[in-house]
Amino acid sequence: MGVADIVIKFVLIVIIFAISLVIAMYSTYAERKIAAFFQDRVGPNRAGPWGILQPLADGGKMFLKEEIIPTNASPFLFIAGPSLAILTACIGSAVIPWGQQIIMGKYVIPLQVTDINVGILYIFGVVSLGVYGVMIGGWASNNKYSLLGAIRAASQNISYEISMGLSIIALLMVTGTLSLKEIAEQQHGWHWNVLYQPVGFLLFIICAFAETNRTPFDLPECETELVGGYHTEYSSMKLGFYLFAEYINMFISSAVMATLYWGGYNYPGMDWVLAHTGPVIGPLIGTAVMFAKVFLFIFFFMWVRWTIPRFRYDQLMDLGWKILIPLAIANIIVTGLWITFIK
Amino acid sequence: MESLTNKRKLIESKPLNFLERAYLPAIAQGLAITMKHFFRKPVTISYPEEKREYSENFRGMHSLKRDENGKERCTACGLCALSCPAEAITMIAAERQKGEEHLYREEKYAAVYEINMLRCIFCGLCEEACPKEAIYLDGPHVPSDYLRKDFIYGKDKLVEAPLNQ
Numbered sequence: 001m002g003v004a005d006i007v008i009k010f011v012l013i014v015i016i017f018a019i020s021l022v023i024a025m026y027s028t029y030a031e032r033k034i035a036a037f038f039q040d041r042v043g044p045n046r047a048g049p050w051g052i053l054q055p056l057a058d059g060g061k062m063f064l065k066e067e068i069i070p071t072n073a074s075p076f077l078f079i080a081g082p083s084l085a086i087l088t089a090c091i092g093s094a095v096i097p098w099g100q101q102i103i104m105g106k107y108v109i110p111l112q113v114t115d116i117n118v119g120i121l122y123i124f125g126v127v128s129l130g131v132y133g134v135m136i137g138g139w140a141s142n143n144k145y146s147l148l149g150a151i152r153a154a155s156q157n158i159s160y161e162i163s164m165g166l167s168i169i170a171l172l173m174v175t176g177t178l179s180l181k182e183i184a185e186q187q188h189g190w191h192w193n194v195l196y197q198p199v200g201f202l203l204f205i206i207c208a209f210a211e212t213n214r215t216p217f218d219l220p221e222c223e224t225e226l227v228g229g230y231h232t233e234y235s236s237m238k239l240g241f242y243l244f245a246e247y248i249n250m251f252i253s254s255a256v257m258a259t260l261y262w263g264g265y266n267y268p269g270m271d272w273v274l275a276h277t278g279p280v281i282g283p284l285i286g287t288a289v290m291f292a293k294v295f296l297f298i299f300f301f302m303w304v305r306w307t308i309p310r311f312r313y314d315q316l317m318d319l320g321w322k323i324l325i326p327l328a329i330a331n332i333i334v335t336g337l338w339i340t341f342i343k
Numbered sequence: 344m345e346s347l348t349n350k351r352k353l354i355e356s357k358p359l360n361f362l363e364r365a366y367l368p369a370i371a372q373g374l375a376i377t378m379k380h381f382f383r384k385p386v387t388i389s390y391p392e393e394k395r396e397y398s399e400n401f402r403g404m405h406s407l408k409r410d411e412n413g414k415e416r417c418t419a420c421g422l423c424a425l426s427c428p429a430e431a432i433t434m435i436a437a438e439r440q441k442g443e444e445h446l447y448r449e450e451k452y453a454a455v456y457e458i459n460m461l462r463c464i465f466c467g468l469c470e471e472a473c474p475k476e477a478i479y480l481d482g483p484h485v486p487s488d489y490l491r492k493d494f495i496y497g498k499d500k501l502v503e504a505p506l507n508q
Contacts, residue, residue, distance in 0.1 A: 038377050042387040307373045 008109055016093050016113060023298075024247035025055040031247075031302050038306040062240035070233050074140040081137025082234065082241035088130040089248035095119040096255045097181045099265045099287035103279035111265075111287060112181055119180035120168060123256055124161070127211055130249065131157040134213075134220060137242070138230035149229030152313065153220035156210055159320040160217075164207035166328035167200045170335040171260060184264035189271070192263035199331045201261040203324055208253045210320070213246060215305040219313060254297035258290060265290040397483070402465045404482030405458055407502045410448050415502065416477035417456065418449035423469035423478055431462035432469060449475075456501060460485045460494040 029044070029051070036043030044051035069078055099111035116122060131154055138150020174196050175183050187193055194201045210217040221229030228234075231242045258264055265286035274282035311319065362368050388395050397403065408416050419436035437454035439447050446452075469478050488494060 034381075036385070037381045040380055040383050040385050042385045042389065045389070303374060303377065304370075307377045308370060 004107060008107065009113065012109070012111070013094075013113055016098070017090065020090065020093050020248055020251055021244075023251050024244055025059070027247040027250065027298060028058060028243070029055045030298070031305075034299065034302045035306055038303070059240070062237050065236040067236040067238070068233075070142060072142045073233065074142070077136050077140035078233075079238070081133050081140055082238040082245070083133075084136060085130065085133025085245040086241045086248070088126050088133060089245040089252065092123060092126045092249075092252040093255065095122050095180050096252070096259055097184045097264060098290055100274075100283040102283045111283065115179060115181040117177075117179045119183075120172070120178045120260075123180075124165065124168075128157070128161060130211075130245075133242075133245065134230050137234070138220075141230075141233035143233050145226045145228070145232045146230050149220045149226045149232070152226075153213060153230060156213075156217060156219060156316060156320075159317060160207045160210035160324070163203055163320060163324035163328045164211065166325065166332065167203035167207065168260075170200045170328070170332045171197050171204075173332070173335050173339060180259055184259050184266065187263040187266050189266060190263070190268040192261065192266070194261040194263075197261065197331075197335070199327065200335075201257075203328050203331065204261065205257060206324065208257060209301070209304065210316075212249045212253055212301075214250065214301055216308040216311050217316060218310060219316060250298060250301055251294065254294045254301070255290075257297055258293035262293050264293075402467050402470075402480040403484050404460075405463075405469070405478055405480050405496075405501055406482050407456065407498065408477050408479060409503050409505065412445070412448075413505050414444075414446060414448040415452060416448055416475045417453050418451050418475055418477070419453035419456075420451075420474065422472040422474065426468045426472035427463075428466060428468060429462045429464050431459045431464075433457050453498070456498050458496050458501065460496055461491060 032054070033043040033051070035041075044054045047053040047057045069075055094113045095116060097112040097115070101111065102109040134153040134157075135150045138146040138153070141147075171193060172178065174193065175186055177183060177186075183193070209215075213220050219229075220226075221231065226232070231239055234242060265283075267286070267289045270282075270286060273285055277285065410416050419434050421434065421436075424430075424432040424434060433455075434453045434457070435455040436451055439450050439452055465480060467480055470480055485494075
């Protein structure tokens with residue numbers, strides 16, 4: 001691995017990091033704008049043309065607010081909570097393949113930070129670490145509402161991670177690999193996994209909603225019952241980190257869903273496009289397709305948020321344990337039979 | 344008991360069937376409904392830039408009118424103050440001096456004319472009581488302010504702008 005490789009990797013990491021932060025930033029804007037459109041309103045339109053500078057204004061506000069650490073809170077853990085939340089949100093993007101490799105003269109630039117052969121397990125590890133940020137923050141605040149929110153977040157994430165893992169197992173039986181790069185390549189053209197695993201995708205997207213604490217599973221932060229949930233006591237940029245982590249998580253889980261089930265950077269007719277546009281523009285078009293899919297998923301997240309009311313806590317647990325897990329197991333069995341007898 | 348109004352509806356509570364328990368069809372329906380709203384034109388009026396039109400019979404801020412020669416019509420008879428159910432109007436009358444004929448139409452005029460906009464209920468009775476057609480509630484709505492005393496509008500705010508010279 002020469003100097004050029006290291007520079008290329010470094011630049012790629014910086015770009016992906018910057019992109020995920022910018023997308024998270026503008027997700028807040030998109031969320032408010034989309035919410036407004038769904039409710040026949042206009043949305044934020046004062047900061048800059050069409051309110052395009054609204055995220056900057058929000059960020060500036062967050063930075064300038066007074067920072068409050070409650071007297072009886074545990075100071076170290078109180079700060080560790082949001083740091084952990086944003087850290088785990090950011091490192092998830094390392095294994096996602098954003099496109100095919102670009103060939104520029106003698107340099108080969110892979111559009112993926114690292115292609116480890118246990119990519120999916122890595123994602124799962126990062127996702128399950130994510131709940132620690134919420135739990136530690138909620139516990140360290142020394143506040144009933146925060147604690148309740150944290151407990152809800154922990155139990156919800158654990159319950160839904162099981163069915164998420166089971167839905168992935170069926171997918172892995174079809175693909176036969178854990179590497180996200182290989183999974184993406186197998187879906188060349190229009191052979192997207194969602195065509196072979198529709199039930200698995202349905203389970204996965206439901207679990208993704210629960211893992212990112214989005215409506216209808218946003219019980220950890222439901223305002224009507226728990227004031228603010230696990231971040232009740234947080235103010236200033238530490239609150240900003242929690243909110244930001246949620247949006248980055250949404251972006252990463254959209255990217256994972258696009259890669260695993262919706263073909264990642266593949267699209268019908270990609271060979272023709274690749275042959276006609278060359279080895280630089282062609283892969284970049286694939287990357288654009290990938291981002292288009294990601295944005296569609298983010299839009300879907302927001303669309304669902306403004307449609308479905310929140311689940312009650314016992315309904316949430318019922319759905320997770322009594323419906324999703326049996327369904328996921330049934331899906332594994334049907335997939336196994338299909339692989340054995342038909343394929 | 345027999346219903347007198349014909350409005351009573353019998354409600355049966357049936358157990359949900361499989362499709363209803365599966366949530367998903369209902370969720371799809373809901374998504375379709377919200378998507379319809381997504382493309383609907385917003386009803387918002389961005390206030391400072393656009394203003395909603397007042398209706399024809401809207402009663403807003405009062406204005407004291409001038410006649411066709413630019414003289415103030417009000418003769419300080421006090422009928423408006425008398426008719427006011429909220430007792431929002433006060434005035435002090437004065438006699439017109441020599442050389443002020445171009446300012447006031449009648450020999451008596453209101454030197455001070457004050458309406459307390461916090462008391463006023465915009466009923467329009469002053470308008471009806473006025474024998475000189477001097478007061479009309481034809482302005483915009485009264486703007487907000489910080490102090491109570493600033494809601495007592497004097498002649499400076501009430502009298503119509505003079506005809507252009």
